[in-house]
Amino acid sequence: MIPAEAHGTIALRASACTSCMICVRECPTWCIELDSHTEQVSDPGARRPKTVNVLDAFRIDFGLCMYCGICVDLCPFDALAWSPEHDHAATTAAGLVQGITELQTAWPPTGPPTDN
Amino acid sequence: MTSQGRIDVAPADWEQVVSGLQREGFVLFDFITAVDRGARLEVVARVINPATRVPVMVWTTLPADAAELSSLSGIYLGATWCEREAAEMFGVRFIGLGDSRPLLLRASLGEPPMRKSSALVARAIRDWPGAAQSTDDGRQGANPSRRRQLPPGVPEGFLRDNPLDSDVSGDVR
Amino acid sequence: MTLHSLPALERRYRVTGHPELRVAILDVGLACCALEVGAAITAGMLVPEVSSDTGGDGCVVSVLLISGTVTDALAPGVIRAWGALEDPKLAVSFGACANTGGPYWDAPTVTKGIDQLIPISVYIPGCPPRPEALVAGLVRLARPAVLTHSDQSGESR
Numbered sequence: 001m002i003p004a005e006a007h008g009t010i011a012l013r014a015s016a017c018t019s020c021m022i023c024v025r026e027c028p029t030w031c032i033e034l035d036s037h038t039e040q041v042s043d044p045g046a047r048r049p050k051t052v053n054v055l056d057a058f059r060i061d062f063g064l065c066m067y068c069g070i071c072v073d074l075c076p077f078d079a080l081a082w083s084p085e086h087d088h089a090a091t092t093a094a095g096l097v098q099g100i101t102e103l104q105t106a107w108p109p110t111g112p113p114t115d116n
Numbered sequence: 117m118t119s120q121g122r123i124d125v126a127p128a129d130w131e132q133v134v135s136g137l138q139r140e141g142f143v144l145f146d147f148i149t150a151v152d153r154g155a156r157l158e159v160v161a162r163v164i165n166p167a168t169r170v171p172v173m174v175w176t177t178l179p180a181d182a183a184e185l186s187s188l189s190g191i192y193l194g195a196t197w198c199e200r201e202a203a204e205m206f207g208v209r210f211i212g213l214g215d216s217r218p219l220l221l222r223a224s225l226g227e228p229p230m231r232k233s234s235a236l237v238a239r240a241i242r243d244w245p246g247a248a249q250s251t252d253d254g255r256q257g258a259n260p261s262r263r264r265q266l267p268p269g270v271p272e273g274f275l276r277d278n279p280l281d282s283d284v285s286g287d288v289r
Numbered sequence: 290m291t292l293h294s295l296p297a298l299e300r301r302y303r304v305t306g307h308p309e310l311r312v313a314i315l316d317v318g319l320a321c322c323a324l325e326v327g328a329a330i331t332a333g334m335l336v337p338e339v340s341s342d343t344g345g346d347g348c349v350v351s352v353l354l355i356s357g358t359v360t361d362a363l364a365p366g367v368i369r370a371w372g373a374l375e376d377p378k379l380a381v382s383f384g385a386c387a388n389t390g391g392p393y394w395d396a397p398t399v400t401k402g403i404d405q406l407i408p409i410s411v412y413i414p415g416c417p418p419r420p421e422a423l424v425a426g427l428v429r430l431a432r433p434a435v436l437t438h439s440d441q442s443g444e445s446r
């Protein structure tokens with residue numbers, strides 16, 4: 001039997017994503033796009049404000065995605081995971097592009113599957 | 117010369133060495149292909165002795181800009197297929213290859229597609245999402261760490277040297 | 290290659306769990322994705338209709354299922370298969386290769402989306418999509434908006 005999460009879809013947990021761009025750059029089909037900006041955040045007690053990336057948009061074009069899982073494996077922050085969702089057919093090619101909202105909806109309630 | 121089933125030969129000896137192997141019992145032809153090493157092109161043939169199950173790889177090195185080699189199709193008929201493939205994919209000219217019709221490609225794509233100098237044009241004309249940078253909020257010191265990077269698979273200077281017809285981009289999403 | 294006999298290769302299926310759907314599928318299985326279509330049949334998600342099975346209502350929709358990598362060399366064959374199918378018909382693009390070129394998006398010999406050549410009613414993402422995704426995609430064919438699209442594509446042909 002195929003594991004439920006295999007070849008389902010890729011889900012995003014936006015709160016864990018640091019906009020590091022690793023997945024975007026390593027994706028073999030160039031199907032991930034990400035927009036972000038930086039903000040200065042002052043922590044109480046810190047001497048200087050620190051710079052953080054803020055995620056504005058995250059899109060995966062599932063028309064192109066080859067479900068290789070490289071993005072899931074390489075994300076240093078476990079912000080991407082396999083999800084057993086598979087009903088993502090669309091009536092237009094553009095309908096296969098998913099943004100933060102859809103990608104978050106697919107986040108598996110059990111958390112990302114482990115290697116073993 | 118021989119180490120672990122590998123024989124390196126001069127291009128001039130290629131046909132003779134392989135035909136000698138065939139007489140010694142290496143009657144099973146496996147494949148011929150090439151490896152692009154930049155200025156050099158390595159060509160490799162693998163043959164097997166079915167009685168002992170021992171394989172041998174025969175290697176030779178050609179200049180990339182004048183890649184010519186004797187055909188093995190007179191020794192192993194099956195080499196014709198591999199040589200036709202290596203010819204269209206790597207631009208090797210096999211002297212004495214009877215059937216030189218293209219094998220897998222319908223039409224010439226210009227540069228042999230398996231040469232490293234052959235760019236994947238789709239990669240050159242599509243914007244690489246990995247080149248995007250975070251827009252900073254205008255303050256000093258914001259996010260200096262993100263280098264702009266070149267997309268993988270596009271030789272440096274390709275677009276500068278090959279200005280593309282803008283119509284081409286319609287082909288690629 | 291003659292394609293005259295292609296419509297004869299169409300097979301009628303019932304979709305398990307969806308009695309409203311009757312489809313006659315012509316599977317253009319061009320690469321690995323075609324195995325998942327076979328898996329859907331083997332797993333009983335698509336059940337071939339026997340000739341005596343005339344029950345159920347609604348017309349049977351012919352579906353051209355493009356599963357696998359369309360190369361520029363093979364694309365004319367896919368177009369002819371589409372032309373040979375009788376109306377009402379719909380085309381389904383199954384898998385990343387058929388949708389956009391997928392893993393071969395940068396290959397000079399691969400068609401970057403079969404929708405450049407024939408009108409696609411449903412795109413099923415995946416590389417390969419799971420057999421369940423095929424069923425989920427076929428179910429979308431039964432939605433009114435998609436069937437309307439079918440009528441239009443039939444007229445404008």
Ligand code: SF4
Binds near residue numbers: 010028031065066068
């Ligand atoms: S699974 Fe592979 S192709 Fe799909 S988004 Fe991740 S890296 Fe890209």
Ligand code: SF4
Binds near residue numbers: 075078
């Ligand atoms: S690798 Fe992970 S943290 Fe980095 S941009 Fe991608 S999803 Fe976000």
Ligand code: SF4
Binds near residue numbers: 356384
């Ligand atoms: S989409 Fe993936 S599984 Fe389907 S034909 Fe292409 S490479 Fe094969």
